[in-house]
Amino acid sequence: MRLFLILALLLSQIAVAQKTKAELRTHLQPAVFSITMVMIHDVVNPPAASRFYTHCLMGAYEIVAQHNKQIVSPTKFIPNIQPVAITAQAGYNYQIAALYCILETGRLILPSGYMLEEDQKKLIIALLREGHSQKTIDDAIAVAQEVAKKIVTHANTDGYLKLSTRLRYRPKKGEAYWYPTPPGYMEGIEPHWKTIRPILIDSCNQFVPKPPVEFSKDSTSEFYKLSKEVYHVGRNLSEKERFIASYWDCNPFAINTSGHMSIGFKKISPGGHWMNITSIATTKAGLDLDKGIMIHALAAATLMDSFISCWDEKYRSSRVRPETVITRYIDQKWQPLLQTPPFPEYTSGHSVISTAVSETLTYLLGDNFAFRDDTEVIFDLPTRDFKSFRQAAEEAAISRLYGGIHYRDAIENGQSQGKAIGNFIVEKLKANGVKPAI
Known part of the structure; x- marks a missing residue:
């Protein structure tokens, strides 16, 4: 007894x-x-x-x-x-x-x-x-x-802490370069971000993408064709494409204008969206607290380094946005579905960071990890099901074309840049004994 x-x-x-x-x-x-x-x-x-x-x-x-x-x-x-x-x-x-x-x-x-x-x-x-x-x-x-x-x-x-002491960014002179866009005409965000010390990668310019297609007003040029693609896609969006663009908008600077009134809308950042996906995935996997914290930290570090790498290129090429090109040379009344973010176009930030973090999460939680994303529910958008992190990253990338804020080469080369960053980080984790969580 x-x-x-x-x-x-x-x-x-x-x-x-x-x-x-x-x-x-x-x-x-x-x-x-x-x-x-x-x-x-x-x-x-x-x-x-x-x-x-x-x-x-x-x-x-x-x-x-x-x-x-x-x-x-x-x-x-x-x-x-x-x-x-x-x-x-x-x-x-x-x-x-x-x-x-x-x-x-x-x-x-x-x-x-x-x-x-x-x-x-x-x-x-x-x-x-x-x-x-x-x-x-x-x-x-x-x-x-x-x-x-x-x-x-x-x-x-x-x-x-030194960023605020640096000189304010002045857009480069010339039609090929980025210039503030409506409705807010905000100045370039974080032009000196490349000076931030990275976490896992070696330097801001370790993963420089290939140069963007050269600017040209010639209607037969490759650049003009890229611009026309953004224009035509924006004018012929399906309901699904419109939804995808809105779902991955993640623009903290959104401004809605009505007459002389401007109203700001607060939204989650691209990194914030992926951090919530990380929370959803670790919860679904039933991981203990220790592994959950580790994965969140590594996802965040991947995002941070991806932004440093991407922003290094953005202010090196300082490429003009589709909205500026299309309204100047193709259709003065055209507007993108999404509001153009206040920084240069190349490469696509969402394409870089989404691809990179999807590689880190795929290594830690497995390929074909299906999940239901409810991140945008607080912004009155429905949940969305994905079969894998890579599928979600692919959709986040192409959403920028649907939204009218990026050319195709910025998206595809951004994905290549993000893939290289993600692969580098995964190899570093493997080399130091960080094993998959499941």
């Missing part, structure tokens, strides 16, 4: 431990989404958003790696990052610390980071309801705060 009671007690303790782990896992997606919502509020531009995601997750990744031998520490394969020495309370719950660290880093690094204090309070309340003691939570928070401060201190050395 006594043996039976001991066995029952052990089984009960195992069940409680498993339940606790499962409950902690459920807090990851809300934490990442809280970061997203603050960035939507702040209208954070796409390159900067990818940087914020990366640093918000890197501390959590390092905390997990220090306690789980199956998780390879990012310090093993990320240059310029040192192991985080934790001096706070020993014996702390590292998973609670990792979750809280995501929010704490966001609180410290985001412009409106103070908004995350409410999310931190909600997390604490949820943890108490799940049976964690106040002391357990307090000890974990102390670690999270220590790590977050060190992560932000390190992040501040990547060149971001």
